[in-house]
Amino acid sequence: MDLHLDEDDLNSCVQCGLCLPHCPTFRVTGDEAMSPRGRIHLMREVQDNGAPLTPEVLESFETCVQCRGCEPACPSSVPYGHLMERTRETLADAGAITPLWQRAMFAPLATPVALKAGSAALGVAKRLKLVPKRLGLPDDLPLRQEPLEPTGTDVYFFTGCVMDAWQRDVHRSGMRVLKAAGIGATPTNELAPCCGALHAHAGLADQTRDLAEQMMGNLRDDKPILVDSAGCGAAMKDYGHLLGTTEAEAFSSRVFDIQEFLADHVGALPQVDPLDLRVAVQDPCHLRHVQRVHLATRTVLAPFVRELVEINDDGLCCGAGGAYSVLQPELAGQIRDRKVNSISAVQPDVVASANPGCSLHLAGAGVQTLHPMQIVDEALSQ
């Protein structure tokens, strides 16, 4: 079957295996089929050698978290993330993966009204204990939230879908911190309802392209677009590749992770007493391995806490992976156990994570996780 993968991209893997320990699913299973090298081998088998799409081949592709932790580990810079997205797109088009019930799950993300209704219903169901615990959702999904008001017009503040429904307080903190640095922000709200990252991960790239076009059409000027969700930021920075137009390239170059942007403005923030906290920095994969701007989180946090500590696991994924923790709860749980052990080893008071998926997933295991912006906001408001 033609997976529509570029020959040169596939051939840029020499099968050396240096990626294996950086792959969360290989780490917990020890199974070559659950490693980047193994998945690339199977892509070749399917595309070049006519191997059939057996359940095992599909499982290998579907169990990938798409954390892309293998990419920085690869000396030949194999574009693994794009290979896996393309593979899933081909398989989803052929109806081999991402069944209708999953597609139904992604549909409301792009429609704020439906998303808020669905989220509130889930919040009620969770309180009534109707949601299986193994899905790892937090107990306190908000039922209703105050709207975000603009604080100025220097930058756009991307609000997104799930994060806006579940963690609008993080947006609020981010906008307050920006304001304290003298940066006025306009929340994007309906102008940019969803980045399409989850759709792309599921192989529904056409929907991602539609969402990208919609967002680009609505945010036409040249103001920076700040994003406080690492997964969304990574997706929006990839619009240039996804759409292949100079317009999309230009749009992507306006996208910044909020810590990345603030790292250049730390001096503009008021000097305050640091919070008496030992904070462990948990780098979201799409901040560290994809955007590769994770050091900015440390630059921004350092002045505002007593102590920053590193988690000694080479930035291995926590298993959240967008919708992964819901679609592959067993593996996601094993990967999370490993992360929780690494976190416990450095005994932090709190964990800072700049991605909603990671913080929800870790909260499901009882790890207290805050967005870096919430920590800085707290320090500034003492």
Added chain:
Amino acid sequence: MSLLRRAVDRVRGTDDSVRGAQDHTTDPLLDALIDALDPARVKFDDAQRSLLGKDASVFDGGNAGPICYPTSTSEVVAIMKIATQFDRAVVPRGAGTGLAGGAIPLGAPIVVAVTKMRDVIEIDEANGVAWVEPGVINLDLTRHLAPLGYHFAPDPSSQQVCTIGGNVANNSGGPHCLAYGVTNAHIQAIEVVTPAGDVVMLGGLDAEPDGYDLRGVFVGSEGTLGIATKVAVKLTKNRPAVRTLLLSFSSVRDAANTVSGVIAAGIVPAAMEVMDNAITQAVENYVNAGYPRDAAAVLLAEVDGPNEGIEIDANRIREIGLENNATDVRLAADEAERALLWKGRKTAFGAVAQIAPNYYLHDTVVPRSKLADVLDQIYAIAAKYELLIMNVFHAGDGNLHPLIVFDGRDEGILDRVHAAGAEIIEASLAAGGVLSGEHGIGVEKQAYMHLLFSDADLDHQNRLRRAFDPTCRANPGKVLPAGHSCADIQHLRSVPAGLWG
């Protein structure tokens, strides 16, 4: 399966594709393995067999039978006994990073992947050892030991992924083995499951064990004597101080002469590694460590020990480099720069795909005094066969790693690659060298064994092997060339045709 059914199964986690294996088969061998282990840890699907038919070498004639993921010594014993019962061969596998095809299954054997046996069992500081399972990753072990001030000294370039079991099987080396010795010097005792399914302890914690050194026989035996299930590795104290120098040269010969000069001056650096221009550029594209892109060769030299001594050694290396026309000498300013330089050296093979999708790697060792001459010959061989050969090597101990870089899609190129490889080996042996420094013989270098050993030598090696493995069930078809391991060949032929494709 209906979409709804699949959805429900997924949410419940009862989906077959999540669990990975069925409980019942029509094959008595599989049923026996499943009974001994667990249905989820015995695999036999086409995808798995295709994946475990390969390692990091270019050899693609692998044919895996059932694949087992044991979690204990007793499970490995059970697998060995089942293999005997069903007259099957057994091939152990760690991370699959071998470059000589040692873990390639031939004739549909049972593949025993030890990647789920990955516990550090005990750190015994009093005896200076750690007991570990074979699937523990080399670098994980070193990180595990770091809080106590120790590390595991052998550091193959693949150390971030390769396993201790694989290191034992191949007697692996690494840049820092120049001063610290290869794996054999760091293994105190090994618990081995023999091909008959007996559990024996080779070596021991005594400094000078009585009797034959069977531990030494097992290290480097490439899975042909049994499967290691527990290893006592020596703890090495971390170094008080380190200096890392990067020297640039306008010819590979100058770099090689510097290496001989340093050793001749009586200095024993912790490591001395050379990379030529082509590989340095590929590496620098990846790590951005500040490797000079225009140098014909770079020498990475490291000294360690008490501060005063290494200052003197580092200065002397600098002088010897300058005497040999070094164009630049740089001292790594801090640990971060040092780590980045080493990251570059240790990922060199993987960076090759920037240039071409395939590489064939040789591993010969030549006397240090002949380094420059043999390298000249290698570049001449490359020119003769119109191939790109890049050189990255453990210069300190004369261990060459010429990488023949090619695109396997080019017609007839493999013939040229193999012909050039044969000439490289002949040139190395003619200079007084040996076939393999650390990657093992596997299936790749067997054909050259007769160049190094006489018939009588090989015959004795085969008899030693058969003392452990009388029926040639352990990793058959490896190490010893066909003429000297006839039982292997019979065994490979005994596989029922068509059973495993």
